[in-house]
Amino acid sequence: MSDGVSDVRFDICVVGGAGHVGLPLALVFASKGLRVLIYDINENTLETIRKGIVPFMERGAEPLLQQALERELLFLSSEPEDIARASTLIITIGTPVDEFLNPVLKLIRDCMQDLLPYLTCNQLIILRSTVYPGTTDWVDKFLRSHGKDIKLAFCPERVVQGYSIEELQRLPQIISGTTPKAEQEAAELFELIAPEVVRLSPMEAEFAKLFNNAYRYIQFAAANQFYMIANSAGVDYHRVLQGMKQNYPRARDIPAPGFAAGPCLFKDTMQLGAFSDNQFTLGHAAMLANEGLVLYLVDDIAKTYRLERLSVGLLGMAFKADSDDIRSSLSYKLKRVLEFRAKTVYTTDPYVKTDRELLPLDVVIARSDLLILCAPHSDYRHLDTKGKPVVDIWGFLNKESLVGVA
Ligand SMILES: NC(=O)c1ccc[n+]([C@@H]2O[C@H](COP(=O)([O-])OP(=O)(O)OC[C@H]3O[C@@H](n4cnc5c(N)ncnc54)[C@H](O)[C@@H]3O)[C@@H](O)[C@H]2O)c1
Known part of the structure; x- marks a missing residue:
C-alpha cells in the first residue's frame, strides 16, 4: 500500500x-x-x-x-x-x-x-x-x-x-x-x-436519481425557452420573471435563464433517453433548449454586431457559478462557435486552473469589444467592465433591479 x-x-x-x-x-x-x-x-x-x-x-x-x-x-x-x-x-x-x-x-x-x-x-x-x-x-x-x-x-x-x-x-x-x-x-x-x-428498491432508486436530475434539467430548459421567446419578441425577460414571481408562491421555483450543463444533468437526462428507446421526448426537448441557447445567443448578438469584426470576451468558463469544474461547460461550446464566427475570442475565469488559454479578467476586458457573462461567479458581482457592453442572460449583473424576487 x-x-x-x-x-x-x-x-x-x-x-x-x-x-x-x-x-x-x-x-x-x-x-x-x-x-x-x-x-x-x-x-x-x-x-x-x-x-x-x-x-x-x-x-x-x-x-x-x-x-x-x-x-x-x-x-x-x-x-x-x-x-x-x-x-x-x-x-x-x-x-x-x-x-x-x-x-x-x-x-x-x-x-x-x-x-x-x-x-x-x-x-x-x-x-x-x-x-x-x-x-x-x-x-x-x-x-x-x-x-x-x-x-x-x-x-x-x-x-x-x-x-x-x-x-x-x-x-x-x-x-x-x-x-x-x-x-x-x-x-x-x-x-x-x-x-x-x-x-x-434498486430500480426505484436508480429511477429516482435520474428523474431528480432530468426534472431539474427540464426546469432549466423551460426557463431558457421562456427567455428566448421573450427576448426574440424584444421583451426584457427578467422583468417578466420578476413579475411572474413577485408574491406568487407557485412561481417561486422558476429558475433564472442561463447555461445549464455540467457533468450530471445533461448526461443523466440522456441516460434516461437511452433507456426509454429515445422516446423521452421532454428530456430531448430540454437538451435542444439548453444546448441551443448557446447558438441562439450568438445569432442574437449577430443581429446587432458584425461578428467577424468583433473581439468577444467570455467571462466564466466553469460549467456553473463559483465552481472550477469545466466538464461539459457550455462556455466552451460558445467559445467553439465564436471561434468560427467572431474575429477573436478571449476567455477568463477566476477559479478554473486547467485551461492554459485563460487570461486575466482585466486583460480580457481591455481587449474585448463585447463581453458575455457565461458563469455568474460571485467575483463578477461588482464587475467594472470599463464601459464595454455585456451580454448577461442570467440577469446577474443588474440583480439590484430584481430586489423583491422570491
Ligand atoms: N459531480 C457531481 O456533482 C455528482 C453528483 C451526483 C452524482 N454524480 C455521479 O457520481 C459519479 C462520479 O462523478 P464525479 O463527478 O465524482 O466524477 P469524477 O471524474 O470527479 O471522479 C471519478 C473518480 O473515479 C476514478 N476512477 C475512474 N475509474 C476508476 C476505477 N476503475 N477504479 C478506481 N477509480 C476510478 C477517477 O480517477 C476519478 O478520480 C458519476 O456517476 C456521476 O454521475 C456526480
Whole structure:
C-alpha cells in the first residue's frame, strides 16, 4: 500500500475516492471517526490529496481532509488489493454517456472486473455513481456468476457539486439493496451521516436519481425557452420573471435563464433517453433548449454586431457559478462557435486552473469589444467592465433591479 500501512483494516473503501463525489463522502465518513480508504486509479490526484490539498473547489473540505490525515483516519491507494481490507466498498467512479449519448456500461463492468479478485464474501458493496436503470441488478448477477455472494446496495448521490460536505449531512439519503440485509447495512452506514434515509428498491432508486436530475434539467430548459421567446419578441425577460414571481408562491421555483450543463444533468437526462428507446421526448426537448441557447445567443448578438469584426470576451468558463469544474461547460461550446464566427475570442475565469488559454479578467476586458457573462461567479458581482457592453442572460449583473424576487 502506498502509505506503507499494510495491516490496517478499513470501515469503508471509496472506489473512485479522489473524485468530486468520492472525496467529500470519504471526508464526511472520516469526520465521524470511521477509518476510510480512498482507492483511485489517478495517482497524481492521490498525491495532491496526500499533501492535504483538495484538488477541486469543495466548500469546507480542506479542513476535514487535514483533520482526517492528522487523525490517521484517511488512507490512499491506487493498488486494488488494498480494497480487500475494507468492510464496505462505495463505488463512485464516473458514468458518462458516449458520442451517441448512450451510457458507457463498460466502465462499471471493467471496474467490477478489476475489483473481483480482491472482493471477499462478507463485504457490502454500495454503488453510488449515477447508473443506467437495471445496473444494480446487472452487477448483482455479475458478482454471483463469478462466485461472489456479496451484499449489494445502490445509494445514489444527490448533492449539489461544491456543497457536498454540508448537503451530505443535511439531505435525505435514498437507500436500496438487492437483499434486505444489504439494504439494512447500507441504511445503518448512511444513518451515521444523513438525517434521514428513504428506502426504495434498486430500480426505484436508480429511477429516482435520474428523474431528480432530468426534472431539474427540464426546469432549466423551460426557463431558457421562456427567455428566448421573450427576448426574440424584444421583451426584457427578467422583468417578466420578476413579475411572474413577485408574491406568487407557485412561481417561486422558476429558475433564472442561463447555461445549464455540467457533468450530471445533461448526461443523466440522456441516460434516461437511452433507456426509454429515445422516446423521452421532454428530456430531448430540454437538451435542444439548453444546448441551443448557446447558438441562439450568438445569432442574437449577430443581429446587432458584425461578428467577424468583433473581439468577444467570455467571462466564466466553469460549467456553473463559483465552481472550477469545466466538464461539459457550455462556455466552451460558445467559445467553439465564436471561434468560427467572431474575429477573436478571449476567455477568463477566476477559479478554473486547467485551461492554459485563460487570461486575466482585466486583460480580457481591455481587449474585448463585447463581453458575455457565461458563469455568474460571485467575483463578477461588482464587475467594472470599463464601459464595454455585456451580454448577461442570467440577469446577474443588474440583480439590484430584481430586489423583491422570491
Ligand atoms: N459531480 C457531481 O456533482 C455528482 C453528483 C451526483 C452524482 N454524480 C455521479 O457520481 C459519479 C462520479 O462523478 P464525479 O463527478 O465524482 O466524477 P469524477 O471524474 O470527479 O471522479 C471519478 C473518480 O473515479 C476514478 N476512477 C475512474 N475509474 C476508476 C476505477 N476503475 N477504479 C478506481 N477509480 C476510478 C477517477 O480517477 C476519478 O478520480 C458519476 O456517476 C456521476 O454521475 C456526480
